[in-house]
Every structure is written in C-alpha cells, then in structure tokens.
Amino acid sequence: MATGPYSEVDRDLYPAAAEPGASPSAIAWSAVSAGTVAAIAVTLTLLMLGSAFGLAEASPWPGVGAKPSTFTIGAGIWLVITQWLSAALGGYIAGRLRVRWHGLHTDEVFFRDTAHGFLVWATATVIVAIIAVAASALSSLAAGPVDVAATRDAVDEARKVAASFAAFTGVSLVIGAFVGSVAGAIGGRLRDKHP
DSSP: OOOSSOOHHHHHHOGGGGSTTOOOOSOOHHHHHHHHHHHHHHHHHHHHHHHHHHHHHOOSSTTSSOOHHHHHHHHHHHHHHHHHHHHHHHHHHHHHHSOOOSSOOHHHHHHHHHHHHHHHHHHHHHHHHHHHHHHHHHHHHHHOOOOTTTTHHHHHHHHHHHHHHHHHHHHHHHHHHHHHHHHHHHHHHHHHHOO
C-alpha cells in the first residue's frame, strides 16, 4: 500500500513524487506550449483574413471606400474576435492535454487549469508582440522620413485612429486573457470527466 500523499499512479507519472516531501510541478509546460502554438496559429490566420477584408474595403482615393473611423471600429471588432477564438482554442488545448493530478482538491485543480489557460494566452501574446514590434521597426526603417508639415491633417487623423486602435487592442487582450483562462478550466474539467 502506498504511503504519503501520492498514489502508485502518481509515483509512476512523477518519479520525483516517490521522494518524501517532493511534489510534481504545478505547471505542465508541454501542454502550455501546445496551446500557445495553436493560439498563435489561429491568431495569424485570423489576422491575415482580417487584413484581406480590410484591404478590400480601403481605397487610396478620396471619398471611396471605408472611412478611417469605420475601418478602425471594424478592425477593433476583428481583434476581439481573433483574441476570443485563439485564446479559447489555446486554453482549451492546454487544459485537455495537461496530465491529471491525483490527490488534489477540486478547487486546486480548477485553479491550475485556469492558470494553464492564462499562461497560454500570456505566452502567445508576448511572442506575437515581439514579432509585431520587430516587424514595425523594420517597416519604419524602410519607409524613411515623413514630411509632417505637408501631411498635418493626415497625421492628426492617424493619431486619432491609432488611439482608437490601441483602446480596441487593450480591450481585446483583456477579453483574451479571460477567455483563455475559462477555456483552460473547461478543458481540464472535460479531461477529468472523461479519463
């Protein structure tokens, strides 16, 4: 008969748990990594689709195509949808793929599954942000200097659009963090329900 807080199954899954006082890691990084890859893939796919829709509506000619404010609202809604879907899929995958913990209170399991979903969202967000900053820096270098005096009204309009877009981005990130956390908990509950 097993002694200590771990069953024989736990000792097989976590050899370190056989040592008195040792415990398995609370984070399954392989599940987080799998969820992160899935979330980034969905994000990139949806961003490309959104770019295609946006470019189809934009026009360089005055009075033709969507107004900048309409374009910004549409892009903001698309960002929310992108965050929602990518965080949900990534968090769910992390929750379902994580190895079951035995002998833990259900509240602790719920917290850990939620944390796995949040970590997927956080890791994917940081990676995509690094890529976006690098791409932005490269495109700024390629564009060269801007004549502010000749494009003052355009610069003011761009500032307003950028401020709105930043607000939508912030809201979409908060939604993504919440959805990823909930999806991790849902994936974990389904994992434990169907062993």
